[in-house]
Amino acid sequence: MLPRISGPPARPRPPARGRTARPGCCTLACRMLAAIALLLAATLQASWSVPPSANPPHSAAIPPPTPVSSHASIEVQGAPRQGGALFLTVRDAVHNATTRIHWLNRDWPVGVEDEDEVRTVVPIAVYVKPGVHELALYTDGKVVASASVRVVKHAYPHGEIRLPRAMLATYLTPRARAEDRRILDAAAVFLPRRYWHGNFVVPAAGPLGTRFGIQRTYNGWYHAYHHGIDIEAWGGSAIRAANAGVVTVVSHHMLVNGSATLINHGFGVSSLYLHQSHQNVRPGQSVWKGEVIGRVGMTGAGTGPHLHWACYVDGIPVDPEVLMHVPTGW
Ligand SMILES: [Zn+2]
Numbered sequence: 500m501l502p503r504i505s506g507p508p509a510r511p512r513p514p515a516r517g518r519t520a521r522p523g524c525c526t527l528a529c530r531m532l533a534a535i536a537l538l539l540a541a542t543l544q545a546s547w548s549v550p551p552s553a554n555p556p557h558s559a560a561i562p563p564p565t566p567v568s569s570h571a572s573i574e575v576q577g578a579p580r581q582g583g584a585l586f587l588t589v590r591d592a593v594h595n596a597t598t599r600i601h602w603l604n605r606d607w608p609v610g611v612e613d614e615d616e617v618r619t620v621v622p623i624a625v626y627v628k629p630g631v632h633e634l635a636l637y638t639d640g641k642v643v644a645s646a647s648v649r650v651v652k653h654a655y656p657h658g659e660i661r662l663p664r665a666m667l668a669t670y671l672t673p674r675a676r677a678e679d680r681r682i683l684d685a686a687a688v689f690l691p692r693r694y695w696h697g698n699f700v701v702p703a704a705g706p707l708g709t710r711f712g713i714q715r716t717y718n719g720w721y722h723a724y725h726h727g728i729d730i731e732a733w734g735g736s737a738i739r740a741a742n743a744g745v746v747t748v749v750s751h752h753m754l755v756n757g758s759a760t761l762i763n764h765g766f767g768v769s770s771l772y773l774h775q776s777h778q779n780v781r782p783g784q785s786v787w788k789g790e791v792i793g794r795v796g797m798t799g800a801g802t803g804p805h806l807h808w809a810c811y812v813d814g815i816p817v818d819p820e821v822l823m824h825v826p827t828g829w
Pocket of ligand 1 (some may be wrong): 709725727728729807808
C-alpha cells in the first residue's frame with residue numbers, strides 16, 4: 500500500500516465494494532513525469548511559482564518579435580489559470596510555415612483550420628507566475644496579432660507523504676525516468692491537423708479520485724505534483740479514447756507507469772492512459788471519441804486497479820478538466 504498523505508487527502512475514497520483496495524493516488528508515475536524536472540530544480544522549494552523563463556523544459560527563452568501593423572485578431576478562450584490552457588483562434592492573419600505563437604517566453608506551433616484561420620492550444624504550466632502575460636502571433640519574425648492574458652493563480656492542495664526508501668528509489672531509477680521521458684517527448688509532438696472536436700470525455704466509468712495538480716512532498720525532500728486524474732474504475736472495465744486522435748505510444752509494462760497508451764489528438768493536445776491490463780490499439784491507429792482502447796488494470800507501481808488519465812498540451816501537463824469543458828466552437 501502506498502502510505503497515506505499526512506495532509507488533507509484529495510478526496511475520500513469510495514467504499515471498496517469488494518474490489519481490490521485502491522491506491523491513495525495513482526502510482527508515482529503520474530507524479531514522476533513532473534517530478535523529474537522538479538527534482539532537478541532543487542531551488543523549487545515549496546513554492547509553485549518559478550520565473551516563466553524557467554518554464555520551457557526544452558527551449559531557451561526567445562525574445563518577442565517586432566510588431567507590425569495588421570488587421571488580424573486573436574480570440575483567446577479557455578482557462579487562463581495555472582494548469583489551464585488557452586484556445587486561440589486567429590483570423591485574417593498572414594501565416595505560413597514560419598508562423599508561431601509567442602507565449603511565456605517560448606514559441607509554440609500553430610495549426611491551420613482553413614486559409615483565413617489559424618488555431619492552436621497553448622498550455623499554462625502549474626508553475627507559471629500569475630499576472631498579465633503577452634501573447635503574440637508572428638510570421639516571418641513580425642507580430643501580426645497580439646493579446647494580453649491575465650493568468651490566474653489556482654490553489655492546488657499540498658500534502659506530505661512517506662514512502663519506503665526502496666520504493667521511492669525505484670521511482671527515481673534511470674529506467675523509470677527514461678520511460679517518463681519517452682512519454683513526455685511523444686506528448687510534445689505537434690500534429691498540425693485537429694482530430695478532436697468538442698469536449699473530451701472521462702475515459703472510464705468510476706469516481707474521480709486524486710485530481711490534477713495536487714502537490715506532494717515525499718519523505719520530506721522530494722517534490723512532485725499529480726499530472727492527471729485518477730479514475731477509480733473497476734479492474735477490467737473499458738478505457739475509452741477521450742477524444743478522436745492517433746495512437747502514438749503503446750508501451751507495455753513500464754516500471755512505474757505499467758502498460759500505457761498515448762493518443763495524439765492534434766493541435767498540440769495528447770492524452771495518456773496508464774496501468775492498463777489490456778491494450779486494444781497499436782501505434783499509428785486512428786481512434787474515435789469513446790472507442791475502447793484498453794482495460795483498466797494495475798500494471799506498474801500501484802496497489803490497486805485504477806486509470807491514471809493525463810492530458811498534455813505540447814508536452815506540458817494540463818488539467819484534464821479544462822479539456823472536458825472546451826470553449827464553444829471547438
Ligand atoms: Zn495518477
